[in-house]
Amino acid sequence: MEKKVRLLIVGGGPAGLAAAVEAYDKGERDILILERENKLGGILNQCIHNGFGLHTFNEELTGPEYAQRFIDEVEKRKIAYLLNTTVIEVSDKKCVKALNEGGLLEIQAEAIILSCGCRERPRGAINIAGSRGAGVFSAGTAQKLVNIDGLMPGKEVVILGSGDIGLIMARRMTFEGAKVKAVVELMPYSSGLNRNIVQCLNDFNIPLLFSHTVVEIKGDNRVESVIIAEVDERLNPKMETAQEIKCDTLLLSVGLLPENELARGANVDISRITRGAVVDDRLMTNIDGIFECGNVLHVHDLVDFVSLEAREAGAKAVEYINSKDKNKKYESIAIETDGKVRYVVPELILKNDDSNPLTLKLRVSNVFKKVRLEVSVDNEVIYSRVKQVVAPGEMQTIDLKSEDVLKLRKANSIKVYLRSME
Amino acid sequence: MVDVLIIGSGIIGSSLARELSKTSASVLVLEKGNDVSVGTTKANSGIVHAGFDAKPGTRKAFFNVRGAKMYPVLAKELDFPFKKNGAFVLSFSKDGHDTLVDLLDRAEKNGVSGCEIISGDEIRKLEPNVSKEVVEGLYAKESGIVSPYEMCIAMAENAASNGVKFEFLKKVTNIEKQSNHFKVICEDCSSYEAKVVVNAAGCHADEINNMVSSRKYEIVARKGEYVLLDKEFSWVSSRTLFQLPTKMGKGILVSPTCHGNIIVGPTALDVDDKDLTWTTPSGLKEAWDKALLTVPNLPRGGIITQFSGLRAHTKEDDFVVGFAEDVKGFYNLLGIESPGLASSPAIAEFAANEIKEYLNLGVNPKFNPIRKGIKHISHMSSEELNEAIKENRQFGHVICRCEVVSEAEIREAIRRVPGAKDLDGVKRRVRAGMGRCQMGFCTPKIMEILAEELGESIEDVSKRGKGSEITIGRIKE
Structure with a gap:
């Protein structure tokens, strides 16, 4: 079956839904969302805890509730979507192949928004030695088993990594009667949100061990214990500090990776740092008409920011579709960072005359205290904010006003960096 | 009887x-x-050695050379992944020259064709990621890879x-x-x-x-530890890269697999327990560090899993x-x-x-040498896909997104004889869970299919049989 659509959205999670709604509201009517699961909402469907939507709706919603708000908006607008449909290929000519039980769909799109989210780093990626039986799960898999399938992964749990999913699962497993013996974090700080450390660990007296890692998994057919050890400044385990913790389950919350296999197939340039696409300030990739937003672009902490970014992508995709000269190439300038700022999204600023305000999103590479987050254009500081503390776990945003955005567009050099105040 | x-x-x-x-x-x-x-069988390098390494006159030499020659026909009859990709035995100093000559001599005595000694630069022309430290090597064009x-x-x-x-x-x-x-x-x-x-x-x-x-x-169980890289890094090498052999075996290799991953290993350490295929921090480190000698820019971020296997070594x-x-x-x-x-x-x-x-056996007149593998949607053309889905709609339902494996393939893997009974069995038959997320997304879905096909409760679904059940039961209601 071959068909045409003006705007194709790959992924019906929070990013795809918000992008679709915004594109519709900007006047586009020919939109199709492709979703591989059997319902819209993406990973939010398994996030049954609350805390979503504080920024967007000024109230605390559960994941499914937050998703439902957007699903309702999609339904209200009668935006088309297909469920149980997996995209297997995206070409740089914006031809998409997708599979469902009806057959192979071949769709020619005018613009594509990739909003297919991220995946968890598996055990293999962090090279933990030991046995290879049952009982080792990524935290998200365990979350799906408990929250969706009603199955219990284990009863004595160690969690490696203090990312948000790990913290949330510490509490969730405790609620279900499991004993969470420790959360072990390689770094000297958590990559999760502070409120999650308080609400998910402290409130339940679950110990959080910084600068520790799991060095070995024991047990034949199923995990029986893990060996943990403190790490030195270079993150190498100090084996003299090794201790054994009896447990039947190890949950891993050791980072998320944007899922860019489709993008790679379309020759989209991928950032080595974010592992998402390199995009300009329209959130467009190097391939004309292919946009990215949400966790496939860079991993977010809060879904509210995903929705905001996705709206932006939806609006820009519509502008692109309606532009008279789609192939017009703009020169662009890449934002430079200082290493303390690990990355900035978008990375490229177009040298055109678009004067809309712009939000830059960034992460830092370590915990820094008493710093100024600054943007300079040709060595003139155009933005400066004092930050008492910044940490890799919390995404920072820089809201730039129209006149500053115009400065960026004329710049020969743009730098985003941290300046020490001491 | x-x-x-x-x-x-x-x-x-x-x-x-x-x-x-x-x-x-x-x-x-x-x-x-x-x-x-x-x-x-499940955990080894998957190399169909050409036969230049075994000492002439040994049973190893005899069977290796004969066996390797049987692969092309067998792979066709039985529809399993096999490829002649060629191999290098790399020498990092001029001192290794005599060993290479010795290997070439063995190749000749064993009746292995297609071997020659070529310079480091010639090797790098064929495999640009091979270390600059490599001065020369044996090129064995007949060497192959198989999914064991x-x-x-x-x-x-x-x-x-x-x-x-x-x-x-x-x-x-x-x-x-x-x-x-x-x-x-x-x-x-x-x-x-x-x-x-x-x-x-x-x-x-x-x-x-x-x-x-x-x-x-x-x-004596001689353990070998391996790490495996994502398919994204298949550029590392298209040929199998050995280092000069030692008395413990053929050393650490870097090789593509039939499915486009890169395999690195194995170490060689004699162990007491003949069933314990645990990996160790030191073993994984050794495999990686030695492989870096062969390919200095081996991408550590590309590792998706580790495993180990045991060689059945005798003192004879x-x-x-x-x-x-x-x-x-x-x-x-x-x-x-x-x-x-x-x-x-x-x-x-x-x-x-x-x-x-x-x-004093006779022949089986009904013997059929042909076995067809499970049809994989990831290998199908657009027409074949449509055809397959028309016949069975479950071919259109993708369960494993990383390796693009459909529900139809997984059900078929369980229904065959002998069929898959657990997650590992499914994985080895149709690759669901072999990819970069390592079963993160598809575990719950495959559990459901296994339970349904085997008529067992989902709590009994295991990774590799009794004692390795994935979950411990239902959550409290």
Whole structure:
């Protein structure tokens, strides 16, 4: 079956839904969302805890509730979507192949928004030695088993990594009667949100061990214990500090990776740092008409920011579709960072005359205290904010006003960096 | 009473089972694991060695060279992944020259064609990621790669469809020699009678042999640890890269797999426990550090999993293939370490011929050499996809997104004989869970399908049989 659509959205999670709604509201009517699961909402469907939507709706919603708000908006607008449909290929000519039980769909799109989210780093990626039986799960898999399938992964749990999913699962497993013996974090700080450390660990007296890692998994057919050890400044385990913790389950919350296999197939340039696409300030990739937003672009902490970014992508995709000269190439300038700022999204600023305000999103590479987050254009500081503390776990945003955005567009050099105040 | 009872369903036991299914023999395979291919066969380098490494005149040399030549036909008949990708043995200093010449000499004596010594620069022209430190190497064009577990499964399926019976969770604890036959007793108290017993028990073949023969053997499990890279990094090498061999084996290799991943390993360390395939921090580090000598820009971020396997090493350092001298009808296939995989078709053929003669067997007139693999949607053209989905809509339902595996493939993997009974069995048959997320997303879905197909409760679904259940039960209601 071959068909045409003006705007194709790959992924019906929070990013795809918000992008679709915004594109519709900007006047586009020919939109199709492709979703591989059997319902819209993406990973939010398994996030049954609350805390979503504080920024967007000024109230605390559960994941499914937050998703439902957007699903309702999609339904209200009668935006088309297909469920149980997996995209297997995206070409740089914006031809998409997708599979469902009806057959192979071949769709020619005018613009594509990739909003297919991220995946968890598996055990293999962090090279933990030991046995290879049952009982080792990524935290998200365990979350799906408990929250969706009603199955219990284990009863004595160690969690490696203090990312948000790990913290949330510490509490969730405790609620279900499991004993969470420790959360072990390689770094000297958590990559999760502070409120999650308080609400998910402290409130339940679950110990959080910084600068520790799991060095070995024991047990034949199923995990029986893990060996943990403190790490030195270079993150190498100090084996003299090794201790054994009896447990039947190890949950891993050791980072998320944007899922860019489709993008790679379309020759989209991928950032080595974010592992998402390199995009300009329209959130467009190097391939004309292919946009990215949400966790496939860079991993977010809060879904509210995903929705905001996705709206932006939806609006820009519509502008692109309606532009008279789609192939017009703009020169662009890449934002430079200082290493303390690990990355900035978008990375490229177009040298055109678009004067809309712009939000830059960034992460830092370590915990820094008493710093100024600054943007300079040709060595003139155009933005400066004092930050008492910044940490890799919390995404920072820089809201730039129209006149500053115009400065960026004329710049020969743009730098985003941290300046020490001491 | 069966004619032939084979203990072990690794690549040796399964290949022999298939060879014997060409004959009039009734054949039973007893396997202590939950599936075929769960011991050494599932965790090795998957190299079909050309045969230049084995010492001329040894059984290793004889079977390796013969076996390697049988692969192209077998891969076609049985539809398993095999590719002649060529290999280099790399030397990092001029001192290695004599060893290379020695290997070339062995190649000639063993009758291996397509070998030559070429310079480091010529090697890097073919494989640009090879270290600048490499001064020269042996190029073996006939070297190949195979997916060992898929080959073993293919052998077993073809054997089964030609009449061989497989029984699982049958750990043999004793063998009694009766006047004209054997009584084989298992841990679960079941027993079987057979005219010929074949010992293909891998690392445990010494124990099986020592139950009946006075010629005692001792197998040392020699552990090899591996790491595997994502397919994204297939640019590392398209040929197999060996380092100069040492007395512990062929050293650390870097090689593509048939599916486009990069495999790095194995280490070699003698261990006490013959079942413990745990990886160790030091082993994984050693494998990686040594591989960096071969390919300095090996991408650490590309690692998706690690595993280890055990080689069945004997101090005799050669394969033991043949009837035990002191026990009539007891056939040993013992000490089959590298190049055991490459040798396996020839070993099976040889052993089958000896058993055929011993039992005076006829031919199986109904033998069908052809086994078709499970159709993979990831290999299909657009037309084939539409055709397949029209026939069975479950081909359109993608379960494993990383390797693009459909529900239809997974169900087929479970329904075949011998079929998958657990997550690992599904993984080895159709690659669901082999990809970059390592079953993160598809675990719950495959559990559901397994439970449904096997008619068991979802709480009983396991990774690799009893004791490895994925979950401990329902959450509190």
